[in-house]
Amino acid sequence: MTWVRRIIKLAPIKSIAVERVKFDMQKLENPEIEGIEYQQGTLQGYTLREALLEHWGRKCAYCDAVNVPLEIEHIRPKSKGGSDRFNNLTLSCHQCNQTKNNQSIEEFLKHDSVRLENIRKHQKKSLRNAAAVNSTRNKLFESLTRFDIPVYSGSGAQTKMMRFKSNLPKAHFIDAGCVNALQKVTLKTLQPLRVKCSGHGNRQFVTTDKHGFPRKGYAPKHVRKDWKAGDIIKVQRKDGSFVLGRVKKAAKALAFITFGGKETSFSPKNTKPIHRSDGYRYSFTTIDPVNVNVN
Ligand SMILES: [Zn+2]
Numbered sequence: 001m002t003w004v005r006r007i008i009k010l011a012p013i014k015s016i017a018v019e020r021v022k023f024d025m026q027k028l029e030n031p032e033i034e035g036i037e038y039q040q041g042t043l044q045g046y047t048l049r050e051a052l053l054e055h056w057g058r059k060c061a062y063c064d065a066v067n068v069p070l071e072i073e074h075i076r077p078k079s080k081g082g083s084d085r086f087n088n089l090t091l092s093c094h095q096c097n098q099t100k101n102n103q104s105i106e107e108f109l110k111h112d113s114v115r116l117e118n119i120r121k122h123q124k125k126s127l128r129n130a131a132a133v134n135s136t137r138n139k140l141f142e143s144l145t146r147f148d149i150p151v152y153s154g155s156g157a158q159t160k161m162m163r164f165k166s167n168l169p170k171a172h173f174i175d176a177g178c179v180n181a182l183q184k185v186t187l188k189t190l191q192p193l194r195v196k197c198s199g200h201g202n203r204q205f206v207t208t209d210k211h212g213f214p215r216k217g218y219a220p221k222h223v224r225k226d227w228k229a230g231d232i233i234k235v236q237r238k239d240g241s242f243v244l245g246r247v248k249k250a251a252k253a254l255a256f257i258t259f260g261g262k263e264t265s266f267s268p269k270n271t272k273p274i275h276r277s278d279g280y281r282y283s284f285t286t287i288d289p290v291n292v293n294v295n
Pocket residue numbers: 060061062063064065092093094095096097
């Protein structure tokens with residue numbers, strides 16, 4: 001909501017499109033696997049496959065192969081009593097699937113205990129994300145209608161269809177452009193602005209000792225003079241050139257970290273604030289379109 005409010009101020013927004021993915025938990029837990037495997041790529045099989053792809057990072061669980069057709073794999077083989085439930089399923093490339101055949105995962109990965117451990121851990125996480133999406137999607141949609149701008153919603157399947165039609169790789173920022181798109185989407189950048197919520201730090205005025213008495217006066221560590229950790233600043237160097245960076249959580253001296261990652265001190269005299277810390281981190285991320293998996 002914060003970001004919609006901000007963007008509306010900056011640009012003439014005519015409508016809002018939001019993807020309302022509904023994961024059918026019942027179906028995810030008890031899918032008719034046979035049917036779904038034969039329907040790969042069609043809309044019926046979409047939800048389970050998409051949930052598995054998201055959950056397992058769009059790669060073969062056994063060899064990390066990407067950009068190959070992935071098959072739905074029973075971690076514990078059906079012949080050994082494995083179920084069709086979501087948490088017994090993963091994705092593997094055709095070759096691994098063939099090689100594993102009806103071996104148990106312990107047998108198949110007996111030389112790779114690290115991977116075995118990771119798969120087990122990941123299996124347990126199961127459907128937490130899907131549940132979170134389910135419980136917030138309607139509330140979000142409803143809140144967005146308060147902006148007095150038409151709000152459209154599309155399903156995850158529609159988004160994916162449009163992305164395929166537009167021949168674009170998978171990345172969440174690309175999906176965002178495909179939600180409710182009426183015509184093919186063209187990509188102008190592979191360098192989206194990434195905004196990450198970082199919070200405002202600790203606002204506590206005084207710390208207390210174990211009896212509840214205040215220790216000392218108010219001494220915020222993250223603010224020094226006019227500079228707050230996270231401020232984006234422009235510093236003039238001795239040779240006259242400029243360098244951009246972010247103010248570091250202040251210790252003794254004022255320091256900042258350049259966008260190149262170098263930590264340097266600065267003096268307020270040669271420094272201009274570019275953007276005050278607002279609880280978000282901004283960065284440009286380059287994305288390799290061949291191996292895209294942005295969280
Ligand atoms: Zn594989």
